[in-house]
Amino acid sequence: MKRYKALTWDHPRGYNALAAAARLPAPAEAGIAIEWDKQPLEGFESHPIADLCARYDLVVLDHPHIGKAVKSGCLQPLEEVFGEERIAKLQADSIGPSLASYRFGGAHWALPLDAATQVMALRADLLASPVPMTWDAVAALSKETGKVALSLAGPHAILSFLSIAAAFGEPPAKADPDLLVSGRTGEKVYELMLDLAARSPVSVRDKNPIGILEHMAQNDDIILCPLIYGYVNYAAPSAGRAIAFHNAPRAVAGGRPGSTLGGTGIGISTRCEMSPALRDHLLWLMSAEAQIGFIPAHDGQPSRREAWRDSSVNTRWNGFYRATADTLEAAYVRPRHDGYIAFQSKASALLRQAFGARAKAKDTLSALQELYSEHRIAGSER
Template sequence: MRYRALTWDHPRGYNALAAAAGRLDARRDGLAIDWDKQPLEGFEAHPIEDLCARYDLVVMDHPHVGEAVARGCLRALEDVFPEEDIAAWGRDSIGPSLASYRFGGVHWALPLDAATQVMALRADLLDEAPPRTWQDVLDLSRRKPVVLSLAGPHACLSFLSIAAALGEPPAVADADVLISETVGLAVLAIMAELDGRMPEATRAKNPIGILEYMARHADVALCPLVYGYVNYAAPREGQGLPITFANAPRGEAGGHPGSTLGGTGIGLSTRCEITPQLLDHLRWLLGAETQRRFIPDHDGQPSRRAAWHDAGVNARWGGFYAHTAETLEAAYVRPRHDGYIAFQTDAAAMLRDALATRSSHREVLARLQDRYAESRRSGGER
């Protein structure tokens, strides 16, 4: 059986999956998988329904779950895997990696890759310990160049993460209320101060672009919130200087690091023909030895907790995993209702415009809440 599969065009998203598929022999194993790839932004541009109509396996981010369920284009894991498998993945996956794909009482993707926003810095450009709180970040920004990740959806994601650090994960206490005015104003004040001082060269860059820039230039010392890419912690020759990663900032000393969960999972489309051989291959991808050895050895970022604390894995990758695991364990899970992705896109644009024009923060919060409420009306369960 030959399957078509889609992932994203970065070594972290493609290399391990392609290498795993390369180990398969159709006659011996009873299956073959052809992995295509597209830019990460392509998953925002192409509806999940369209991707599932063309592919058997789709690597996806958890906020797309509500949209996929509303359009009936994914298979629930409970329909194809026994309960004990799913329970084991829940125990073994770091943070909410599996739980983030639970919607409507069942799970919709396998937790392949774990990631969240963490702090990235050039240790050679700092003459002090990395900041621990958002006040520390503001203080540092008055002495060293600090950048925010604002391009694409990331202005919204940074907003959500700072709110979580300040003690109010958005839309958690009340699914219909994005953020209180008190915390929302505090978040916007932090973002506005940092935005006013950040280098222009990084303003339009996505997380990969920011990390690439930091690896090759000496005019950015720190990005307090950027999705972690292990590849930049121990770059190959010619790929720039290593980036040091640390836990995301906290609202106060002793608090939890605030960060919005990223990572990816493998969804099975309704067009996918389920065979025992396919399920065995997917189990192998999530297995202990694969996650500790094969995936890190092929530029991937494992989802299994044990891999994040493995001494050998951390020695190979500059301590990336051990230095950021606390953030991932506490990561905030975004709403997943149908309509959330469109809200995230619009909210990011509103925030960028507000920062650029120095708009009234209260007016910005009101617009964000109105747009969020609109997305809730058109969607459903988180």
């Protein structure tokens, strides 16, 4: 029996399907055993990816870590493991940029296990008006009720900033990799967030997306969170109120739903001795059979497009997938250079401080750009 060590994140969405799949008869019959460990999601932000890959054969990771992982040489390119034709087919089957986000330096470095992006979450039973489709409508609801929450803890302040910039027509650092965002767009985004942050309920100010959704399911002081990573589990919970999920807000009706891609992928470390049985198991996790049936049935959030459009999957989860698929298809992919993760953490702290001090937009944007440039240069030099 060949044994593999694997690491994922500590949430039913990140662990249950992988652990259940490893317990199926097929892996053991093929002569392999996969042991899945788990760590808090925040651990992937703070723990060096190279160290994790030195200790595990399979590592579930987020795409912004790819630049650092490639720089350290700790992952195997998927094209070498599965072949270019298989990866091209997987790209066609994956929703939005869920696989493309793991492409860096001419190769793909992780299988898109889990697809997610920021979407709108609301308590439909508390919303007396139509679902707000634009940022103007979100701001109006905030002023009217004081019950619109921003997700600002951890890295989420800058992630929301990036998303709103994309909705306003300027995906950050895309046209010019050295420029985070122009002053004109950046000022509009900052002023909107400053306005919303001032009325965002204190009860969730320090909570991560899971904490916010848990709070919304149990309390009535928040009607809506306009940008939060979607967790299908809360669309049909075993306890508490159901959360309704919708596409992210747009700058104008019919425009792009601005959202920053999340999700996770399975990276194969260089210490992993790939066997035909492990290869087959990983490909099965990406198959229509697993993505439409097994993974959603075990609390997972699939990455295959047909799973997001599947009627039975949507019926089981109160339409979560169909209601947010357009946002995922258009999701913005963050920079992935070595150094980006450090920027993301510091930029979020900078924004929270600016909101608290009601700092001027020009000064805040200048500081953000300086921080971005510093970590972009540092990343290219390592």
